[in-house]
Amino acid sequence: MVGGTGLYADAVTEGFVLPPESDPAIREKLSKLPLQELVSRLKKVDPEIAVKIDLKNQRRVIRALEISQLTGRPFSQLQRKKKPNLRVLKMGVQKDREEYLRRLMLELTR
Numbered sequence: 001m002v003g004g005t006g007l008y009a010d011a012v013t014e015g016f017v018l019p020p021e022s023d024p025a026i027r028e029k030l031s032k033l034p035l036q037e038l039v040s041r042l043k044k045v046d047p048e049i050a051v052k053i054d055l056k057n058q059r060r061v062i063r064a065l066e067i068s069q070l071t072g073r074p075f076s077q078l079q080r081k082k083k084p085n086l087r088v089l090k091m092g093v094q095k096d097r098e099e100y101l102r103r104l105m106l107e108l109t110r
Contacts, residue, residue, distance in 0.1 A: 009090075014084065017078050023069075027062060030065055035058050038058065041065060042065055045065065045068050045074060048076035
């Protein structure tokens with residue numbers, strides 16, 4: 001595997017269990033509730049995830065509740081990793097920060 005986002009690479013190499021796709025009906029119903037109510041529900045359904053995510057971020061709170069409703073399990077249980085059946089060698093290229101900033105500024109001035 002070459003490239004991809006950090007999350008994608010971690011999902012493949014570290015065995016993340018990906019949550020199900022969203023359900024527009026559940027998401028719409030939850031989005032009509034005030035944030036305070038959503039947070040209260042999340043703390044009851046999944047107190048473990050409630051201390052990990054930003055409870056001021058309504059989208060994340062809704063997603064955690066949505067996943068719990070879709071799977072019947074707390075979102076925190078789905079965030080556990082399973083051991084992948086592969087050996088992984090991670091490599092990367094790192095440029096000098098000053099060179100990176102110089103190139104970025106050149107691009108921005110074009």
